[in-house]
Amino acid sequence: MAESVEEWLGAYLSDKGWRIATAESCTGGLIASRITDVSGSSAYFEQGFITYSNEAKMALLGVSKDIVATEGGPGAVSEACARAMAEGARAATGSEVGLSVTGIAGPTGGSAEKPVGTVYMAVTTPSGAVCRYHLFEGSRLEVKAQAAQAAIEMVRYALEAPGRLTGA
DSSP: OOOOHHHHHHHHHHHHTOOEEEEESTTTTHHHHHHHTSTTGGGTEEEEEEOOSHHHHHHHHOOOHHHHOSSSSOOSSSHHHHHHHHHHHHHHHTOSEEEEEEEOOSSSSOOSSSOTTEEEEEEEETTEEEEEEEEOOSOHHHHHHHHHHHHHHHHHHHHHOGGGOBOO
C-alpha cells in the first residue's frame, strides 16, 4: 500500500526531530485532523489553531491589524495573512514548521476580487517560506477538502526541497 502524504510528513518530521503547528481559517481544523489521523502523530504535531475570526488571528497568531484590515490592508484572505498566520503558529509553539490556510469556502462571502473558492496557504520553516494561491470549485465541503489536500501536499513540496523556500 502506498504511503499517504500525511504518513510521509510524519516520518520526515520524526526523522528530523521537528514539530509542526497549523493555523486554519477556512478549513476549520481539517488539516490538523488529517495530520493527527496518523498513529504516533503526537511525536511531531505540536498544536493546531482554528482562527476563523480576524480577532483570533490577531490575538492567537500575532497577525497585525494592518494585514486583516478590510479597508487599506490586504485582508484576512491574502498571501500576507497566510504567511503571518504560519509564522505566528511557529512562533507561538516553538515548532519548526508552520502551515496556514485562509480563504473563502462559500457558498457566501465571495466578491468579484475574491470569489468563493479563493484560498491562500503558507508553509514556514527555519529555511524560509512558500505561499500559494488557489481558486477551488465546488461546494463548501469540497473547497475545504481541496484546500486541506493542497496544503498538506505543499508542506511536502517545501520540505522535500528546501531550496524552494524564500526568505522568511
